[in-house]
Amino acid sequence: xxxxxxxxxxxxxxxxxxxxxxxxxxxxxxxxxxxxxxxxxxxxxxxxxxxxxxxxxxxxxxxxxxxxxxxxxxxxxxxxxxxxxxxxxxxxxxxxxxxxxxxxxxxxxxxxxxxxxxxxxxxxxxxxxxxxxxxxxxxxxxxxxxxxxxxxxxxxxxxxxxxxxxxxxxxxxxxxxxxxxxxxxxxxxxxxxxxxxxxxxxxxxxxxxxxxxxxxxxxxxxxxxxxxxxxxxxxxxxxxxxxxxxxxxxxxxxxxxxxxxxxxxxxxxxxxxxxxxxxxxxxxxxxxxxxxxxxxxxxxxxxxxxxxxxxxxxxxxxxxxxxxxxxxxxxxxxxxxxxxxxxxxxxxxxxxxxxxxxxxxxxxxxxxxxxxxxxxxxxxxxxxxxxxxxxxxxxxxxxxxxxxxxxxxxxxxxxxxxxxxxxxxxxxxxxxxxxxxxxxxxxxxxxxxxxxxxxxxxxxxxxxxxxxxxxxxx
Numbered sequence: 001x002x003x004x005x006x007x008x009x010x011x012x013x014x015x016x017x018x019x020x021x022x023x024x025x026x027x028x029x030x031x032x033x034x035x036x037x038x039x040x041x042x043x044x045x046x047x048x049x050x051x052x053x054x055x056x057x058x059x060x061x062x063x064x065x066x067x068x069x070x071x072x073x074x075x076x077x078x079x080x081x082x083x084x085x086x087x088x089x090x091x092x093x094x095x096x097x098x099x100x101x102x103x104x105x106x107x108x109x110x111x112x113x114x115x116x117x118x119x120x121x122x123x124x125x126x127x128x129x130x131x132x133x134x135x136x137x138x139x140x141x142x143x144x145x146x147x148x149x150x151x152x153x154x155x156x157x158x159x160x161x162x163x164x165x166x167x168x169x170x171x172x173x174x175x176x177x178x179x180x181x182x183x184x185x186x187x188x189x190x191x192x193x194x195x196x197x198x199x200x201x202x203x204x205x206x207x208x209x210x211x212x213x214x215x216x217x218x219x220x221x222x223x224x225x226x227x228x229x230x231x232x233x234x235x236x237x238x239x240x241x242x243x244x245x246x247x248x249x250x251x252x253x254x255x256x257x258x259x260x261x262x263x264x265x266x267x268x269x270x271x272x273x274x275x276x277x278x279x280x281x282x283x284x285x286x287x288x289x290x291x292x293x294x295x296x297x298x299x300x301x302x303x304x305x306x307x308x309x310x311x312x313x314x315x316x317x318x319x320x321x322x323x324x325x326x327x328x329x330x331x332x333x334x335x336x337x338x339x340x341x342x343x344x345x346x347x348x349x350x351x352x353x354x355x356x357x358x359x360x361x362x363x364x365x366x367x368x369x370x371x372x373x374x375x376x377x378x379x380x381x382x383x384x385x386x387x388x389x390x391x392x393x394x395x396x397x398x399x400x401x402x403x404x405x406x407x408x409x410x411x412x413x414x415x416x417x418x419x420x421x422x423x424x425x426x427x428x429x430x431x432x433x434x435x436x437x438x439x440x441x442x443x444x445x446x447x448x449x450x451x452x453x454x455x456x457x458x459x460x461x462x463x464x465x466x467x468x469x470x471x472x473x474x
Contacts, residue, residue: 018046034231049225055398075131085367132161141179218438227435289411309373330356361387385424
């Protein structure tokens with residue numbers, strides 16, 4: 001067996017670094033130690049992902065990475081971000097001393113070396129004009145075969161430097177991880193699935209990790225991505241006691257079953273409402289309890305001090321209309337509004353110019369920093385843990401100095417929605433723990449020339465180079 005291992009070792013090639021090395025003193029002193037070393041690792045890898053808890057400063061890391069890439073290549077870097085986030089990033093760039101220009105098209109770029117635009121405007125830019133690209137809130141890659149995902153992968157296939165930044169993916173959403181790997185030219189998403197996953201017979205269209213392959217998968221993931229819940233996940237040298245999330249208080253408010261729900265139940269020939277509505281019928285049930293839920297939201301907000309900011313989250317236009325009637329002074333942001341109107345309203349709430357905002361997680365649930373606000377009211381709950389988690393994260397994030405209170409209003413006829421959310425929350429915590437454990441075990445800096453996984457040959461760890469592990473995809 002020893003001769004066989006020697007044979008394998010003699011055949012293994014070491015791929016060239018795709019990135020470049022910078023010393024710690026070349027990184028802006030405005031970054032914390034953990035942020036600076038993450039940027040250095042991302043530059044060394046060339047193509048890398050930041051999967052960090054909300055509020056750990058992914059934005060300043062993106063700016064520093066872009067500055068370094070632009071300087072190293074004498075080229076330009078394009079940052080793509082959701083509409084709701086782009087204006088905030090421009091303001092933060094100025095605050096930290098980075099020169100970042102917002103552009104609507106390639107014609108606006110001029111002599112700027114770091115530019116930012118919205119994902120929706122990708123087709124107005126020439127990808128070949130940039131030596132580096134940053135995907136802010138890169139969970140946009142979530143769609144396994146989605147049009148946006150394919151456009152991003154194809155547009156930047158030849159871009160030498162890539163950075164993807166996102167919070168930890170939703171529980172067991174391994175396809176999102178595969179799409180990140182594919183965008184970063186590490187491995188095709190379908191190959192990742194074939195290598196480490198099997199079909200989940202209990203959930204159609206889903207996959208689950210092969211039990212014996214879990215350690216190998218997480219180790220492979222942390223060879224091209226940093227996975228952090230807190231700085232000390234990188235080791236005790238990075239511990240920052242002040243980096244602690246404040247307590248999060250979830251208040252559940254159960255409203256009575258509405259007369260409309262009971263009337264429908266009787267018409268359907270039943271004495272009691274269905275206690276397990278599907279994601280489709282859930283919206284019908286929620287419409288029937290809308291007035292009761294809005295009344296409860298009004299009572300919650302009226303009990304707060306007059307100067308206390310609050311986010312009013314909804315899922316449908318009917319809910320938004322009802323909330324606007326109940327809260328006439330609130331500013332509203334909905335999908336049909338123009339890009340300019342959305343940006344203006346979101347900026348006004350972010351700056352504290354208005355106390356209340358009505359919007360949906362689909363619109364404002366990602367990237368925005370609302371640490372000035374410690375209260376959120378969900379006019380209803382849905383089965384989407386990711387939307388809920390991201391919406392909560394606008395307030396409950398590093399930098400928040402107060403306890404955060406989130407109020408969840410639901411009707412008894414909505415059945416097991418909260419039970420489902422709690423189950424997904426437990427799954428999320430388990431996945432995040434595994435990612436962080438792998439990060440601690442294998443460290444931030446490692447041999448960038450190799451993507452590793454474990455084989456069963458002789459029960460020894462075999463380090464396989466890119467060309468062998470990804471069959472030319474890397």
